[in-house]
Amino acid sequence: MDEILDDIDRWQAAGQRVAVARVVDIEGSGPRDPGAAMAVNEEGEVAGSVSGGCVEGAVVGEALELLGGRRGPGITTFGYSDDEAFAVGLTCGGTIHLFVDELDW
């Protein structure tokens, strides 16, 4: 979280809405521990990371869906241990659960 605070300050000062995705749980190998966070603003600019780079693109998509009102706050899971529903996999074979919500609190 620490490394994304400055970017969030800047975006909020510019009147941008911001979504935050945080790693809340990992199964198997995962590159980042619970608490790792990534922030995305309305223009799709990104701060921080939640994996070694494998799922960041998909997380931006979820964040923009949320800011666009097309999904609510909730858990998003990436990994290929569950089923084919997850198009994006982690190269390490693990599964990460992210919580995505808008920074309006």
Added chain:
Amino acid sequence: MSAESNRGSAGIYEAFRDAIRAEEPVALATIIDGPDAGAKLLVQPGEAALGTLGDPDLDRVVARDALGMLDAGISEVRHYGQHGEARQMDLSVFVECHARRPHMVIFGAVDFTRALASQAKLLGYRVTVCDAREVFATKRRFPMADEVVVDWPNRLLDRIGDDLGPRDAVCVLTHDHKFDVPAIVGALPTRVGYLGAMGSRTTHEKRTERLREAGVTDEDLERVMAPIGLDIGGRTPEETAVSIVAEIIASHTGRQAPRLRDGEGRIH
């Protein structure tokens, strides 16, 4: 519920952000599934909680658990009943903990100290270097240290010993009994998680005699990692620093530190 905890949702992020920047311990609990997904409670030691998870009993239980997790430095999902009941699975709450930085106290302002202080900074430690000799213990020689203290080890430990905990480390690098012994004797009564002392096996044998004379028991001696570090064949100050911090990590995780290639199972 106190007035503070009723301030509503506005301002939780600001309080969270400010605490992280000020390096004050802070935990943020968030309901991550169900109709109240996104509800938040901000918990700091000695302060009224901010926000609510939607139920006063749930808030109380989660605040208590969050303080414990903060002490141990763990962030994870916990499950509760609607009113905070244990062993129920109605609610999933993610508690994100920002514990204060771990503290490494290095006794002895020697060459190895410089490398160890840099390595510890890389790992996120707050680093204090202490030596009684003021010509050696200078900020100019250890610019990477957060604090350089000219004092006797036992006197520094009298002042800060109560604040040392399981995530902290004391490394004794002086090689000189007159500093080593008071440093180790002073560190033993603290809750510090790692206590290591540098020196060859011969040095350590002699030091052990002095420690016994000072009243240190066999049980206490078990706590002292000496000779300090893992057996990776390190020789330079920089290599030795790697072996020391690797030993600290392995002590926290309870691993024996063999090669990953030679083992099986999970790597984290």
